[in-house]
Amino acid sequence: MNTKEKILIVEDEFIVANDLKMILKKGNYNVVGIASSAAQARTMIEAKKPDWVLLDIILKGNETGIDLAKELAEVKIPFLFISANTNQSILEAVKKTQPYGFMVKPFREKDLLVMLDIARYRYSIENQEELKPEQAEQGTPFFGEIVGQTPAIKEVLNKVSIVAPTDTSVLITGESGTGKERIAHALHNNSCRKNKPLVVVNCAALPLSLVESELFGHEKGAFTGANTMRTGKFEQANGGTLFLDEIGELPLDAQVKLLRVLQEKEIERIGGNHTFKVDVRIIAATNRNLEKEVADGRFRLDLYYRLNVFPIELPPLKNRKDDILLLANHFLVKFNKANGKGITGFSNKAQQQLLQYNWPGNIRELEHLIERSSLLATTHEIDFIELPKETESFTETASGELQSLEDMERKHIMQALQASGGKVFGPGGAAEMLKIPPTTLYSKMKKLGIQQEHY
Numbered sequence: 001m002n003t004k005e006k007i008l009i010v011e012d013e014f015i016v017a018n019d020l021k022m023i024l025k026k027g028n029y030n031v032v033g034i035a036s037s038a039a040q041a042r043t044m045i046e047a048k049k050p051d052w053v054l055l056d057i058i059l060k061g062n063e064t065g066i067d068l069a070k071e072l073a074e075v076k077i078p079f080l081f082i083s084a085n086t087n088q089s090i091l092e093a094v095k096k097t098q099p100y101g102f103m104v105k106p107f108r109e110k111d112l113l114v115m116l117d118i119a120r121y122r123y124s125i126e127n128q129e130e131l132k133p134e135q136a137e138q139g140t141p142f143f144g145e146i147v148g149q150t151p152a153i154k155e156v157l158n159k160v161s162i163v164a165p166t167d168t169s170v171l172i173t174g175e176s177g178t179g180k181e182r183i184a185h186a187l188h189n190n191s192c193r194k195n196k197p198l199v200v201v202n203c204a205a206l207p208l209s210l211v212e213s214e215l216f217g218h219e220k221g222a223f224t225g226a227n228t229m230r231t232g233k234f235e236q237a238n239g240g241t242l243f244l245d246e247i248g249e250l251p252l253d254a255q256v257k258l259l260r261v262l263q264e265k266e267i268e269r270i271g272g273n274h275t276f277k278v279d280v281r282i283i284a285a286t287n288r289n290l291e292k293e294v295a296d297g298r299f300r301l302d303l304y305y306r307l308n309v310f311p312i313e314l315p316p317l318k319n320r321k322d323d324i325l326l327l328a329n330h331f332l333v334k335f336n337k338a339n340g341k342g343i344t345g346f347s348n349k350a351q352q353q354l355l356q357y358n359w360p361g362n363i364r365e366l367e368h369l370i371e372r373s374s375l376l377a378t379t380h381e382i383d384f385i386e387l388p389k390e391t392e393s394f395t396e397t398a399s400g401e402l403q404s405l406e407d408m409e410r411k412h413i414m415q416a417l418q419a420s421g422g423k424v425f426g427p428g429g430a431a432e433m434l435k436i437p438p439t440t441l442y443s444k445m446k447k448l449g450i451q452q453e454h455y
């Protein structure tokens with residue numbers, strides 16, 4: 001949990017109250033007080049502003065927990081009853097106050113924590129709904145610029161809205177260019193950490209020797225070249241969110257260290273001699289199939305379990321056909337603005353082309369194609385889109401002869417370059433799609449005579 005949630009206990013029996021307090025503390029809640037009467041509870045509520053109130057029914061004085069519940073409802077502080085009293089008429093009165101739960105004494109520790117957990121979950125969803133119209137009024141869509149209306153993306157956004165306000169680790173999977181990073185931003189921006197940093201680490205871009213110092217920082221003199229102390233990404237993200245992009249690329253050694261930090265919630269800079277606590281929410285993303293990586297021994301199972309608490313899988317664009325034109329128009333407007341163009345839309349033909357293509361590079365590829373088409377357009381409409389050829393049989397030439405390996409390789413590489421919008425290395429780059437190192441791709445391109453104007 002991030003900042004611990006504040007709970008007020010309203011209970012007249014001291015021993016029961018103390019017991020509750022111990023359980024809640026163990027469950028990582030912050031017990032801000034114990035009140036034995038309604039009057040005392042009012043003062044504490046005023047002073048401590050609890051997030052939740054646990055209410056007993058019979059209290060000291062002549063007011064009951066039910067009286068207090070009505071006031072809590074008015075000031076919108078959620079509450080739960082804990083009582084040994086299950087008398088029918090009292091239960092009827094309790095129901096009318098619409099509590100987030102009722103626990104019959106005696107109960108087990110686990111019962112209470114589970115009830116609270118479920119109540120908090122329901123509360124976070126209800127409050128989210130309330131936030132939406134207000135944010136819409138301010139002109140900021142709830143999920144930033146996540147364009148899409150198909151059931152596939154709606155399901156994703158629903159998951160985002162459920163998990164965003166919590167501190168749960170999220171693992172975002174999906175093909176390259178499906179919007180994983182964008183979803184990571186949406187998760188952060190819709191959490192209570194939104195005013196704290198979102199630190200992005202691209203695990204694929206970290207040289208092996210620097211992974212640990214990047215993540216955990218180092219002390220001055222920790223190794224040759226460490227001339228100054230340096231804070232790592234975990235420290236920089238303290239209080240906020242750490243987005244571990246391309247987590248599938250993290251070397252096994254670093255996986256062990258990462259797992260330790262996630263378990264202990266504390267870090268130690270390299271060369272340092274003390275550990276300190278960090279409060280960081282983890283979002284990880286990968287376009288690899290992590291289960292397969294685990295099966296092949298390239299990814300630790302224990303780390304996989306830690307990260308995969310709440311998986312969100314992004315659908316490939318070809319499975320979101322109804323979003324294609326919506327996204328294409330969205331990008332058209334964006335590039336109109338950026339390039340001072342006034343293109344109004346797509347011809348029927350162009351629309352058909354967009355719908356029939358299978359988008360191996362997903363939204364990123366669409367974005368690049370629209371950018372290019374919009375720059376090239378000479379009329380008020382985009383009437384034709386130059387798509388990479390994918391219909392042509394890959395192994396045979398037009399005359400039916402087998403193609404040479406070299407020709408096939410050339411075509412395959414060009415297709416990848418077109419899908420990546422010309423990007424060779426880095427996330428979404430052609431080298432990644434072809435699963436070869438960028439240096440190998442460059443030398444192949446040179447050998448096959450592929451130059452930028454070809455793709």
Ligand SMILES: Nc1ncnc2c1ncn2[C@@H]1O[C@H](COP(=O)(O)OP(=O)(O)OP(=O)(O)O)[C@@H](O)[C@H]1O
Nearest residue numbers: 145146147176177178179180181182363364427428
């Ligand atoms: N729903 C969306 N609406 C509008 N634009 C989007 C949407 N999803 C993604 N994009 C845009 O598509 C491009 C690719 O998205 P993003 O970088 O998030 O993908 P990714 O899954 O992280 O890709 P990779 O695996 O290659 O890193 C970005 O320019 C992003 O802004």
Ligand SMILES: [Mg+2]
Nearest residue numbers: 180181245427
């Ligand atoms: Mg990405």
